[in-house]
Amino acid sequence: MRSIVMMGLLVWVVLLLGSCSTVGSALREGISEGIARSIAGSEETGEMEAEEEPPGVIGPQWYGLATMQAQVAFAYTFSLGGYWLGQRGFAPGEWVSFRITTSEGDELTAQRALLGRRDDGKEWWRVRYESEAEEWIFEGLVDPEAEELLRLLARDPEGTEGEVPVEKGTWVQVGTVDLTEESIEGAVVGTERITVPAGSFTARHLRYTIPGGDVSDWWLVQSVPGGVVKWTGTTADGERVTCELLDYGTDARPLLVKALE
Numbered sequence: 001m002r003s004i005v006m007m008g009l010l011v012w013v014v015l016l017l018g019s020c021s022t023v024g025s026a027l028r029e030g031i032s033e034g035i036a037r038s039i040a041g042s043e044e045t046g047e048m049e050a051e052e053e054p055p056g057v058i059g060p061q062w063y064g065l066a067t068m069q070a071q072v073a074f075a076y077t078f079s080l081g082g083y084w085l086g087q088r089g090f091a092p093g094e095w096v097s098f099r100i101t102t103s104e105g106d107e108l109t110a111q112r113a114l115l116g117r118r119d120d121g122k123e124w125w126r127v128r129y130e131s132e133a134e135e136w137i138f139e140g141l142v143d144p145e146a147e148e149l150l151r152l153l154a155r156d157p158e159g160t161e162g163e164v165p166v167e168k169g170t171w172v173q174v175g176t177v178d179l180t181e182e183s184i185e186g187a188v189v190g191t192e193r194i195t196v197p198a199g200s201f202t203a204r205h206l207r208y209t210i211p212g213g214d215v216s217d218w219w220l221v222q223s224v225p226g227g228v229v230k231w232t233g234t235t236a237d238g239e240r241v242t243c244e245l246l247d248y249g250t251d252a253r254p255l256l257v258k259a260l261e
Contacts (some may be wrong), residue, residue: 018198066154066164070138073127074174077112085184085206085218088227090114092123095252096225096245097127099197107131112226113252116260122150124260125174126252137161139256142174153256178179187218193232194219198245201229225249 077098095113108131115124123144128137134157141151149172155161187206194203203219219230229245254260 058134062156062160063164066138067152067166067170069136070127070140070152070154070164071111071170071172073129073136073138073142077110077127077129077175078173079176084105085179085220085228088222088225090225091250092116092223092249093250093252095250096248098243099101099246100241100243102242109246110182113256114225115252115254118260121145123174124254124257128253139254140172141171142175147171147173147175155256188218192219196230196244196246198224199246203229212260 001163011134038193043223090112094116095111097109097111099109100108103253108129110129111127113126115126117123122141124139124141126137126139128135132134136157137154137155139153140149142149148168149170150166154160154164187208188203189207191202192205194201199218201221201224203221206218206220208216214234216233217231218228221229224245225248231243233241
């Protein structure tokens, strides 16, 4: 049951971040809303709790939960606020870790790491997130052009891990919604020194404002994988969300997959 509560928190964060932008993926929103409705319905009827498999048992329920978790986790780590303004990609082995907090006191940490890139362009990524000492880890082989998940391994908060069956055509977000260079330059507030848990950086500060809506601020640093060290947004009801870089590096290695085939 604790895993379901944790999934609910992640879905809530994804929906919250998605509400901070008019730019986003309708498919991603559909997945998130579908999971949210499933959680809400299960809380009312108790069906999901009754159907849960015992801890450590891998079966259809665990596979389904792991796949939904992975889709939401990938969408969230690859698209803050509906898009990603960093103009710097990842090289194999590079990783970043972020802390996301809200003005209501919720907190979540997440990591994105590029484990490898094959000759055919397909990529191995790891995404992991933790809340209240519970952690999910996913390692997936993806086709970045088609945004299709080809293979998936998962480890849940109880330590259960395994290979997850992946159906053909399973969508996963690994791309970003690119803004024009003119749009990015038009949003530049200036260059400033900023301190986050990962250190102090000289960053370009960008701001997008929607009249009567939200304000999104981005701090971009070209030397960091992904190019973003901080992001803040305001939801329609005035709640603030802050995402800060915790750490980054170049030594990412597989934790679940035995070989990057």
